[in-house]
Amino acid sequence: MPFLKTRIYRGTPRNLAMLASALQRGELVAVPTETVYGLAGNAFSTDACAAIFRAKGRPANDPLIVHIHDLAQLDQLAHRNPAVEKLARAFWPGPLTLVLPKKDTVPDLATSGLPSVAVRMPAHPLFRALLKKCGLPLVAPSANPFGYISPTCAAHVRDGLRGKIRHILNGGDCDIGLESTIVDLRDPRRPKILRPGKIGAAEITRVLRVPVTAAAKKRPAKTARAELAPGMLSKHYSPKTPVVLHARITPALIARIPKNEAVLPLFASKKLRGENIFPLSEKQDLGEAAHNLFAALRALDGPEKTWKKIHAELAPASPASKDRALAAALNDRLTRAAA
The missing domain is CATH 3.90.870.10 (DHBP synthase)
Structure with missing residues (x-):
């Protein structure tokens, strides 16, 4: 080419x-x-x-x-x-x-x-x-x-x-x-x-006014069968740096994470501070977190490659009704990124 x-x-x-x-x-x-x-x-x-x-x-x-x-x-x-x-x-x-x-x-x-x-x-x-x-x-x-x-x-x-x-x-x-x-x-x-x-x-x-079923199950990343739509493979949207998912990022968890591993909490907090901590939202807003997700993953996966792992926080299992769609979408992308 x-x-x-x-x-x-x-x-x-x-x-x-x-x-x-x-x-x-x-x-x-x-x-x-x-x-x-x-x-x-x-x-x-x-x-x-x-x-x-x-x-x-x-x-x-x-x-x-x-x-x-x-x-x-x-x-x-x-x-x-x-x-x-x-x-x-x-x-x-x-x-x-x-x-x-x-x-x-x-x-x-x-x-x-x-x-x-x-x-x-x-x-x-x-x-x-x-x-x-x-x-x-x-x-x-x-x-x-x-x-x-x-x-x-x-x-x-x-x-x-x-x-x-x-x-x-x-x-x-x-x-x-x-x-x-x-x-x-x-x-x-x-x-x-x-x-x-x-x-x-x-x-x-x-x-x-008819029921809509949930997202289809993820397909293996390597398959010869045609996909019905983009973004359905189990591994996608992935940085080269390994991604580890957590239901919740807490001070106790951060204390166990090495300083050469980056941490992506959803929201900024006075309890979650450190040179390796990069909150996705300063406003406690899930839309802002979703907006910043891919840019944050790219920044941590940059050419210097200083981070050994990226620890990312999933959206809550039971978000507010206004955030349910974004929470599902954000968790979908994180799950595929970490596959």
Whole structure:
């Protein structure tokens, strides 16, 4: 694979027009979303899809999510059902991906040969402007080497894919910091959450008025079978430094952890202090903790490699109702990171 000069662009009208033209020519552009940064390419182009798999080192059995600007583009890609209309009105644009029966316009490579396609309408204004400008639905998995920690700023993308892609659109830090909720909606009578995210089962159930089952069981990291959606492998979002999970990080636990091992409590506390302690939230806020998770893991897994292990605290088993979806999503990412 040739070495490419990687450049970061501001979201000016001129740059958006240039990047839209690049996408129309089949090139790749790393883009900001409200969840994590994605590596975007023309969803109708097998060559563009193949370039994404090569740049990320992604196995062909892990399908891509297609991002759309409006519902007219959805009709080019997938077969709708009444449940789609309800969820689109409630949550799009936003961090919700729907798995639907696909149309033949979508290359088999994008869906790992499956007759279904994962589709999302993102909310980030720069990505939406780019989608509108280029006039194409765009496949856009996370813009990082496969299996590594997802990127939540342009610098993360540059550090992971420098030399493999030409274009990065800088949209600042991602608001949410965790990937979208994925719902299997092929049978609207039996919706299933395949990957938890900010939008939870309770919210989806309220909209659809049918029960939504919990996230599917994790699959082994090495399997030849095609996945129904991204993010379902047991090991994913993983730093190179080993991650150890704890139901609760206490002063007694910290006293037993060597000083060359980093500690990631969810919340800052006067009782949890030390040079190896890095709270995910100073405000005692789970949304802030989720927003900071991937950036914190990357910082502790940096090129200096000073930490032997990373000790991370799981979200509470019984969080406040407003935090249940985020708690499930955060614990899902930590569990896969530590696999």
